Amino acid sequence: MADLEIKDLHVRIDEREILRGVDLEINRGEIHALMGPNGSGKSTLANTLLGHPSYEITEGSITFKGEDITESEPHDRAKAGLFLAFQYPVSIPGVSVANFLRMAINAKRDEPIQVKEFRTQLQHAIDLLDVDRAFTSRHLNDGFSGGEKKRAEILQMAMLQPDVAILDETDSGLDIDALRTVAEGVQRLHDEQGLGALIITHYQRILHYVKPEFVHILMDGKIVLEGGVELVERLEREGYDQIRQEFGGQPELAA
Amino acid sequence: MSAVPNGASEDGAGTNGAAPIQVKAGRHREASLYSALHGAGAGDGRTLTQLREAALKVYEEAELPVWRRSGFWSTSLASLDIDALETSVSETGVPDVVSRTLPDGPRAGRIVQSAGAVVQVELDEALAERGVILCSLEQAFELHGELVSEWFSKRLLIDRHKLEAANAAFWTGGVFLYVPYGVVVEEPFEIVYAIDRPGVAQYGRTLVLGGPTSDFRVHEYDLAEDFEGQALHANAFELYLQDGARCRLAQFQDWGSGEVYDVSTRFVGVGRDAYCHWLPALLGGHLVRQHLELAVMEKGGDMAFRGLFFAEEHEHLDVFAVDLHETGPSGGDVHWRGTATGESRASFEGLIQIDPGAQQTHTYLQIHSMMLSPKARIDAIPSVLVSADDVSASHGGTVGELDETAIFYMQTRGLDRPAAVRVIVEGFFEPLVAELQDEALEQLVRGRVQQKLAAAREDIEAYATSR
Numbered sequence: 001m002a003d004l005e006i007k008d009l010h011v012r013i014d015e016r017e018i019l020r021g022v023d024l025e026i027n028r029g030e031i032h033a034l035m036g037p038n039g040s041g042k043s044t045l046a047n048t049l050l051g052h053p054s055y056e057i058t059e060g061s062i063t064f065k066g067e068d069i070t071e072s073e074p075h076d077r078a079k080a081g082l083f084l085a086f087q088y089p090v091s092i093p094g095v096s097v098a099n100f101l102r103m104a105i106n107a108k109r110d111e112p113i114q115v116k117e118f119r120t121q122l123q124h125a126i127d128l129l130d131v132d133r134a135f136t137s138r139h140l141n142d143g144f145s146g147g148e149k150k151r152a153e154i155l156q157m158a159m160l161q162p163d164v165a166i167l168d169e170t171d172s173g174l175d176i177d178a179l180r181t182v183a184e185g186v187q188r189l190h191d192e193q194g195l196g197a198l199i200i201t202h203y204q205r206i207l208h209y210v211k212p213e214f215v216h217i218l219m220d221g222k223i224v225l226e227g228g229v230e231l232v233e234r235l236e237r238e239g240y241d242q243i244r245q246e247f248g249g250q251p252e253l254a255a
Numbered sequence: 256m257s258a259v260p261n262g263a264s265e266d267g268a269g270t271n272g273a274a275p276i277q278v279k280a281g282r283h284r285e286a287s288l289y290s291a292l293h294g295a296g297a298g299d300g301r302t303l304t305q306l307r308e309a310a311l312k313v314y315e316e317a318e319l320p321v322w323r324r325s326g327f328w329s330t331s332l333a334s335l336d337i338d339a340l341e342t343s344v345s346e347t348g349v350p351d352v353v354s355r356t357l358p359d360g361p362r363a364g365r366i367v368q369s370a371g372a373v374v375q376v377e378l379d380e381a382l383a384e385r386g387v388i389l390c391s392l393e394q395a396f397e398l399h400g401e402l403v404s405e406w407f408s409k410r411l412l413i414d415r416h417k418l419e420a421a422n423a424a425f426w427t428g429g430v431f432l433y434v435p436y437g438v439v440v441e442e443p444f445e446i447v448y449a450i451d452r453p454g455v456a457q458y459g460r461t462l463v464l465g466g467p468t469s470d471f472r473v474h475e476y477d478l479a480e481d482f483e484g485q486a487l488h489a490n491a492f493e494l495y496l497q498d499g500a501r502c503r504l505a506q507f508q509d510w511g512s513g514e515v516y517d518v519s520t521r522f523v524g525v526g527r528d529a530y531c532h533w534l535p536a537l538l539g540g541h542l543v544r545q546h547l548e549l550a551v552m553e554k555g556g557d558m559a560f561r562g563l564f565f566a567e568e569h570e571h572l573d574v575f576a577v578d579l580h581e582t583g584p585s586g587g588d589v590h591w592r593g594t595a596t597g598e599s600r601a602s603f604e605g606l607i608q609i610d611p612g613a614q615q616t617h618t619y620l621q622i623h624s625m626m627l628s629p630k631a632r633i634d635a636i637p638s639v640l641v642s643a644d645d646v647s648a649s650h651g652g653t654v655g656e657l658d659e660t661a662i663f664y665m666q667t668r669g670l671d672r673p674a675a676v677r678v679i680v681e682g683f684f685e686p687l688v689a690e691l692q693d694e695a696l697e698q699l700v701r702g703r704v705q706q707k708l709a710a711a712r713e714d715i716e717a718y719a720t721s722r
Binding site for chain 2: 050051052053073074075077078079082083084086089090091092093094095100103104107108139156160
């Protein structure tokens with residue numbers, strides 16, 4: 001059984017069915033890419049996996065490390081080892097990055113983390129993400145640039161050490177330097193900590209820096225094509241329209 | 256968070272299941288209930304005895320006040336049984352709530368009044384040698400009569416309502432702090448008013464003088480034990496800063512769970528090139544009505560007027576904060592934040608008043624409120640009265656709710672819902688709390704906010720699901 005198993009997942013938001021039977025399996029140590037045009041349901045899948053209350057699961061199940069988490073609270077999923085890097089990270093005024101990280105780490109533990117251990121971990125993450133030390137005393141995402149927000153997401157991921165992380169369009173809106181830093185950060189967490197990742201992206205850019213073993217194409221709420229990294233190249237050549245024609249997607253549902 | 260348009264608070268009628276008070280939209284918008292003290296006080300050469308006699312007359316003739324703003328808001332003391340209260344002057348020692356609450360850090364001095372009597376006075380010896388005075392106001396009238404009489408009630412009045420008159424007529428104990436010319440004190444002077452039992456009418460009276468170029472901190476604590484029954488705290492506080500003086504004034508107010516009424520007037524006058532940073536933290540009281548006035552009285556004066564409040568359960572809070580500029584050039588910066596849970600009501604009226612001739616005054620007023628409960632209500636009413644043409648005065652504010660996206664974000668990091676709510680509310684207050692610049696006091700305020708959130712947990716959940 002895979003670490004994260006998604007079976008026949010149907011999801012609605014505001015009476016509209018967005019996911020129409022998604023099956024996906026992700027293990028620790030595997031990097032997956034989920035690609036698809038706008039409106040195909042990528043972000044819905046990401047939010048549903050972490051239990052966003054606005055998304056209603058009408059059919060199917062999500063199992064994580066053998067436990068059915070279909071109905072679990074978001075924080076329980078996080079404690080179990082799931083992580084979501086947000087497409088649009090939320091600013092939390094009045095709370096520093098470091099304090100927030102400490103709270104998040106302590107939420108997963110019985111005993112609060114020792115100051116020294118926390119500092120060591122934080123320094124490691126700072127080096128990995130190429131950020132300034134002062135960065136961690138700023139209020140979380142408050143007044144951050146797009147690139148800083150995405151770095152802060154990966155910084156949190158590095159500190160929380162999830163088993164499987166979902167990265168929801170982490171590459172969007174990044175310049176090439178930020179993109180490289182973020183992607184290399186993910187790759188290193190994979191190499192060093194055995195992170196499993198589902199990289200959700202509209203574009204192919206990020207996949208030049210982080211190498212997925214599995215690629216899935218999502219269209220109109222269904223995975224229509226799966227394969228290896230060669231799929232990325234095919235997409236680059238042909239675009240989504242070609243694939244849509246081939247697999248009979250329903251264009252009227254695409255945004 | 257949505258911006259509040261110029262001059263308007265959220266519509267008066269509750270839209271979230273609160274007891275409906277029918278108000279036509281916009282009807283209350285121009286309704287300013289209160290006005291600034293603005294001008295000379297009662298201390299116009301009369302002796303203390305004469306002032307007490309005049310005040311007594313007002314007290315005997317006046318009814319308990321009801322302040323009503325266009326029907327949708329009223330602060331009424333009708334339920335206060337004032338005749339059943341007494342002003343005890345017997346020395347009962349320092350109440351437990353004082354030792355329980357106050358930080359045990361270094362301090363310049365401490366004075367504690369319990370009910371009607373000053374029960375503790377301590378002052379750093381080195382400061383006493385440099386001329387600093389900290390004693391009861393009664394004693395100050397005896398020992399430093401000339402100095403005290405010059406400033407006493409310089410700007411405070413005695414006849415606007417029954418409780419103001421009661422204070423002026425009946426005050427006992429009281430606090431006098433004098434920091435002379437050029438004396439700089441790092442550690443805070445602590446002023447404590449405590450009520451240890453029901454049935455007490457406490458008439459607090461504070462006079463603080465900062466001599467030219469003095470620099471000091473004052474931390475006031477208003478505390479009561481948790482008891483059942485009524486008590487009254489009516490305070491008249493005045494602080495004057497002379498040329499170039501600087502003061503950081505903070506107030507931690509938490510009257511506990513008893514039925515404590517607090518009707519107080521506080522005036523801070525900033526002299527030439529002087530500066531005051533004033534931050535009241537209003538964190539509890541059955542019915543609290545505060546008239547807080549920070550005035551630049553002479554050229555070059557500058558001020559930062561901060562404040563936060565958190566009303567809960569059935570508390571009623573009515574704050575009138577005045578940013579008064581009597582002359583220019585002067586500066587002002589008013590920034591308040593508040594929230595409410597349970598079925599509490601909070602009204603914050605903020606007034607910028609710039610007098611004729613107070614040219615080159617620049618000031619700004621911002622009020623932020625956060626709604627946490629379906630039945631709680633906060634009204635934020637900014638107003639601006641400008642009588643000079645070469646000035647800038649503006650106001651802004653936000654009315655926010657708990658941001659579900661932010662809660663989900665934090666949940667995906669492993670924080671449960673209550674923890675996420677706590678982070679948001681603490682973060683909401685943090686810009687002001689951090690300005691206290693005193694670790695122990697900051698922790699005290701943060702801790703009290705946490706307690707209130709924990710107590711309102713179910714209520715906050717109910718709000719989330721009702722939206």
